Amino acid sequence: MTRPELAENAEGTGLRPRHTQPRSVAELGALIGAARRGRDVSVTGISSSSAMVGAGDLFAALPGATAHGIHYAPAALDAGAVAVLTDPAGAAELAALDLAEVPALIVAEPRAVLGELSAELYGHPARGLRVLGVTGTSGKTTTTFLVRAGLEAAGISSGIVGTVGVFAGDVLVKTPFTTPEAPQLQALLAVMRERDIDCVAMEVSSHALRMGRVDGTEFAVGAFTNLSQDHLDFHSDMADYFAAKALLFDGRARREIVVVDDEWGRRLVTDDTVTVSTEAEADWRATDVTVLPDGSTRFTVHGPVRSFAAGCRIPGAYNVANTLLAFAILSESGVDAAAVAPAVATAQVRGRMERVDGDQQFLAVVDYSHKPAGVAGALQALRPLTAGRLIMVLGCGGDRDRGKRPVMGEVAARGCDVLIVTDDNPRTEAPAEIRAAMLAGARSVPPAEAAEILEEGDRRAAIARAVALAQPGDTVLIAGKGHETGQDVGGTVLPFDDVSVVRNCLRELGFSAEVAR
Known part of the structure; x- marks a missing residue:
């Protein structure tokens, strides 16, 4: 696959179709x-x-x-x-x-x-595409990229709309939201239709559903991953958050696919729903799950028609569910899921449990986990791969859900051995106040059960400290920003890429360092 290039006008009007009817x-x-x-x-x-x-x-x-x-x-x-x-x-x-x-x-x-x-x-562009919408708290990005890997393996031209950006063929457009505002979204879909793209895998956020950004978009598939605490600065409570996610299943999608491993997913099931589970009977399920030494998984998929061997290179048991969901979406899109399973098994998603590998004798991973359930899931995935200490660098974003900060601090302190609390994207808030809320949660854990807790406001210095602390057999997890290439401090976005910083820190210590893709 050709590496996408950033569109020259991405910061101006964004991509627009060449022709529109006045x-x-x-x-x-x-x-x-x-x-x-x-x-x-x-x-x-x-x-x-x-x-x-x-x-x-x-x-x-x-x-x-x-x-x-x-x-x-x-x-x-x-x-x-x-x-x-x-x-x-x-x-x-x-x-x-x-x-x-x-x-x-x-x-x-x-x-x-x-x-x-x-x-x-823009001529109702979704009618000329198969738009595959994925909503839920975690797993949206991973699932859409796995779907795209399967589509490409099947010879189907595809695009992506989501957190990492909008991929329209060989062009990447950066957008400020997971799901762009309706005018930009419809223009981008029209561009994809002009470029003969057949399928678009789209992350659909709760904000987008509640604020009407995807109104006017006709979905071939609507899919649900899971629900856990996030965005309670925007939603009044979890019930309101779920109600927004549920809007994708109000009839706007021709086929509905739901992971039923939590109570929220089970609430969405109707007689026509395609179900997915790693834990119970469902239309799509997995058995014989094996975790390999590098954290990748192998398992058997049982679908409505046949069973087949599959896998996922991205560590974490939750990625088995994401992979199953991707297979269900692909199948509903007319793709032979078993035939594209090898391509899905080798797909890597930027900033999602992304290994930075070299000749160091410890594991270095960058992940986007930025909510309590995501942090817990990342730590649980890495613990079995860690013979020594699990060292974590974590911050929380400013101008966002304040309630999750102490929770994230507590979850991290319980799940790792060394926790370095640092800055994420403080935005317009005082960084020290954000760290203080996280530290309060971390220090609420009884000392006998808690990690060693350190504070380092400078994120680059925090990453360097974590890498320098690592010994053979340890794991270093840099969490919260994942694929992001900037850090928002006081409203100014400064260049910052966790993967590049980890790589540079390793090299400064005399190691080689490459990203495992």
């Missing part, structure tokens, strides 16, 4: 039942970000938690937008901005119509 504002207004103000004009695109506006766009000025998007309308119009979609409050503000004559569509809740409107403007 649509009149009056026609679009009738479609969504909007009031219309100003003259009728034609639009050829849509954007909810003034920084991503293209010439001829309809600018969606949405109400926000702290500010109204209408205040960005002047910048959007200067960038080439020709009309505005907004709510009554935004329409009233247009006059104050001396923009009363700008063509506008006015609806009570513009976000509620944004997905369908974006799909309409």
